[in-house]
Amino acid sequence: MAATQTVTQTQAAAAETNASPRRRGPGLTPYLFLLPYVAVFTTFTLVPAVYGLWISLHDWDYLLPGKPFVGLANYGALLDSASPVFDFFWSSMQATGIFTVTSVPLLVVVPLGVALLLNRAFPGRTLFRAVYFAPYVLGVAVIGLLWRFLLDPNLGMVNAMLGAVGLPADTPWITALPWAWISLVGVTVWWTLGFNAVIYLAGLQDIPAELYDAARVDGAGRWAEFRNVTLPGLRPVLVFVIINTILASANMFGQSYLITQGAPGVETRTAIMYIADEGLRSYRMGSAAAMSYVLTLGLMLISVIVFRLFREKD
Amino acid sequence: MTSVAPPPPKTGLTASVRGIAWYTVLIGISIVFVAPLVWMLLTSLKTTGEATRVPPAWLPEDPSTRAYDTIFAGNTQTPVLRWFLNSMVAAVGQALLVLVIASMAAYALARMQFRGRNVIFALIIGTLFVPGFVMLIPNFLMVDRLGWLDTLWALIVPGAASAFGVFFLRQFFSTLPRELEEAALIEGANAWQIFTKVILPLSKPALATLTVIAFLTNWNDFIWPVYVLFSPENLTLPPGLATLQGAYTTDYPVIMAGAALASIPVLILFVICQRYIIEGVSRSGLKG
Numbered sequence: 001m002a003a004t005q006t007v008t009q010t011q012a013a014a015a016e017t018n019a020s021p022r023r024r025g026p027g028l029t030p031y032l033f034l035l036p037y038v039a040v041f042t043t044f045t046l047v048p049a050v051y052g053l054w055i056s057l058h059d060w061d062y063l064l065p066g067k068p069f070v071g072l073a074n075y076g077a078l079l080d081s082a083s084p085v086f087d088f089f090w091s092s093m094q095a096t097g098i099f100t101v102t103s104v105p106l107l108v109v110v111p112l113g114v115a116l117l118l119n120r121a122f123p124g125r126t127l128f129r130a131v132y133f134a135p136y137v138l139g140v141a142v143i144g145l146l147w148r149f150l151l152d153p154n155l156g157m158v159n160a161m162l163g164a165v166g167l168p169a170d171t172p173w174i175t176a177l178p179w180a181w182i183s184l185v186g187v188t189v190w191w192t193l194g195f196n197a198v199i200y201l202a203g204l205q206d207i208p209a210e211l212y213d214a215a216r217v218d219g220a221g222r223w224a225e226f227r228n229v230t231l232p233g234l235r236p237v238l239v240f241v242i243i244n245t246i247l248a249s250a251n252m253f254g255q256s257y258l259i260t261q262g263a264p265g266v267e268t269r270t271a272i273m274y275i276a277d278e279g280l281r282s283y284r285m286g287s288a289a290a291m292s293y294v295l296t297l298g299l300m301l302i303s304v305i306v307f308r309l310f311r312e313k314d
Numbered sequence: 315m316t317s318v319a320p321p322p323p324k325t326g327l328t329a330s331v332r333g334i335a336w337y338t339v340l341i342g343i344s345i346v347f348v349a350p351l352v353w354m355l356l357t358s359l360k361t362t363g364e365a366t367r368v369p370p371a372w373l374p375e376d377p378s379t380r381a382y383d384t385i386f387a388g389n390t391q392t393p394v395l396r397w398f399l400n401s402m403v404a405a406v407g408q409a410l411l412v413l414v415i416a417s418m419a420a421y422a423l424a425r426m427q428f429r430g431r432n433v434i435f436a437l438i439i440g441t442l443f444v445p446g447f448v449m450l451i452p453n454f455l456m457v458d459r460l461g462w463l464d465t466l467w468a469l470i471v472p473g474a475a476s477a478f479g480v481f482f483l484r485q486f487f488s489t490l491p492r493e494l495e496e497a498a499l500i501e502g503a504n505a506w507q508i509f510t511k512v513i514l515p516l517s518k519p520a521l522a523t524l525t526v527i528a529f530l531t532n533w534n535d536f537i538w539p540v541y542v543l544f545s546p547e548n549l550t551l552p553p554g555l556a557t558l559q560g561a562y563t564t565d566y567p568v569i570m571a572g573a574a575l576a577s578i579p580v581l582i583l584f585v586i587c588q589r590y591i592i593e594g595v596s597r598s599g600l601k602g
Contacts, residue, residue, distance in 0.1 A: 029422075033418045037418065044453055137580045275450070292450070293448065296445055
């Protein structure tokens, strides 16, 4: 994962600092500077990460005094098709899977196209970049309410505009499949496209202009230039965008919660929605914690695979 | 700065045709991004009947502030103004907390030698990629033990240990020249004085970027407040808007007025601090 590389960079940075002359003994000062942050970090990040594992080993009902230790039973239940959580959990995992597999390619490719469009000097460039990025500064609550209304099958502007140009005006955007998925993916692309585009733009500007000059001297066309200069130059940024987008899509919650409410049935209820529901509405926290670690394990595996895939091309 | 040359200058007609086509594409895409937001504002000025008319019209025939009057009227189940204030307190509170604790930690990690430094930094970086939902249930219990459920403390403190903040500022501090600190040291300044009088004033752009991003993240946070805040008067805008959707199912002007109220501060912030926000986002991609 990207963290491994960062750690290596850290060690390099540390070695560099060690080489510079030391000004005074370490004393307490550095620890005092770190104390406030580390206190918050320990309480709300480090301890919870381990505490969650502990919870997942118990039949942890928030409302009951007794929280008996059950070992790996919560994990076992997720693999046992006879358990009450099995179907709900895996259908929510499937929903997250469908959303991730359909949204990630779009969120990797479309923003790259937009970034390439903007990656030249022309009047108004900064303005267009800001306009494309604007939806991203709004929260999912605003986006969800807005699109719930726009996509309303009867009253919504989307169907009205489709009808105005002679297309079917009665598409059930939020109540039937595959429309509900198309809506959720479409809204998410509209909402977060600008984020990835800005990251690509920064990456594109780091590619040395000489490489393009050299390609042009060699008589490379637009496409050859893109394949042989732009893509290789973007590789580290591309890996970041892919992994980051997979994690973001696998975290999808608000869009389903507000736009489709999981409908039809529980078809668009994502893993996060189910985990939150199970742990923080039904208060079966042990089971919910186990689910969150299973999902995390899956995401870590996927991240490592993506990272390897792009590394071994060297 | 730009690596791809602008459209090569061609003579006369071809050049202007290409230019027009170019801007047509860019403006077309812009409409897709802006039109829904304009629709939100226009709908909030409509009457209920007009907002549910088929086919819908873009412009309100008789613009009214009825929807805004409704949400400001102080309904006890949907006190939107109260949510707005709660959101402000939480987002400003967390942004300031992040600013203080992340800058102090980042300074120690960037400039000081001490045992355990690499371990601490590796732990912080390691959590950059830990998905937030893993923390949802254990943090709910932590907040419960502290007596912070259904209070704004739950929104201000737990999320303040942002790994991004420490990482971002540490990178920035490392690029500052050491000479100024050394000069201050010779004049007898202690670490705290160097930090507050030399380092922080030099770091204004980075501190502004972090503050704005921390504010936006907190202002927009949805899943956490949905589950840790319960009482109508304690909600922030995002969970409040979800409540509003339930309470005014078909009163779209009211729902859109609530959404507009949640959008306007961040859109204004974006217009003013665009450079800082885009800069912060660009940097986040370069760490991979």
